[in-house]
Amino acid sequence: EAGVAQSPRYKIIEKRQSVAFWCNPISGHATLYWYQQILGQGPKLLIQFQNNGVVDDSQLPKDRFSAERLKGVDSTLKxxxxxxxxxxxxxxxxxxxxxxxxxxxxxxxxxxxxLTVL
Amino acid sequence: QQQVKQSPQSLIVQKGGISIINCAYENTAFDYFPWYQQFPGKGPALLIAIRPDVSEKKEGRFTISFNKSAKQFSLHIMDSQPGDSATYFCAAPGRNTGGFKTIFGAGTRLFVKA
Known part of the structure; x- marks a missing residue:
């Protein structure tokens, strides 16, 4: 069974630039999560999808972060x-x-x- | 903000020794308590989990002890090996509008000396 696929593995950008990350979950998994893990800390939930609907985005900085899960499968975090x-x-x-x-x-x-932001 | 408090922050153990990591949670409605293991450059992976209807669960060298009244659970690694060197996270469910989300502790970095 294929695992959760993410890309890119590494990204370096300048501040004020934009970046997008892609995720393909395990087939058949209805719930998808994006977590942010700062060095030395535990993962912090940014957004949780159930199928293609958002069930929790309370800690997503919405002025700069966005996420979507089209058709309830792949997801992109920007x-x-x-x-x-x-x-x-x-x-x-x-x-x-x-x-x-x-x-x-x-x-x-x-x-x-x-992600490294310079 | 719901929290899961984990200690210690780091741990150094001799090969063959016992590693003990503790976790405290807040919400009594939780019904699933996992420990995740993370190696450098990898995502966390489930190591072992317990539901609160039992006080202990053992899988090989790994044991979870659960104390419902104290709202605490701990991970014991018996006969610790250098290959166990990793970061360990406890986690617990928290409520959100859609049901449950998983909240992670800050992590314990374990180093097993050969």
């Missing part, structure tokens, strides 16, 4: 304009199901996209 503090690894994860009543378990992560 940053425009980037700031120095956006330097981090952006992790995409998927899970089979996350119901309203019970957490059903395991998140499957991609290898991440490392």
């Amino acid at each position: 940053i425009q304009p980037a700031k120095l503090e956006d330097s981090a690894v952006y992790l995409c994860a998927s899970s089979f199901f996350s119901s309203g009543r019970k957490n059903t378990g395991e998140l499957f992560f991609g290898e991440g996209s490392r």
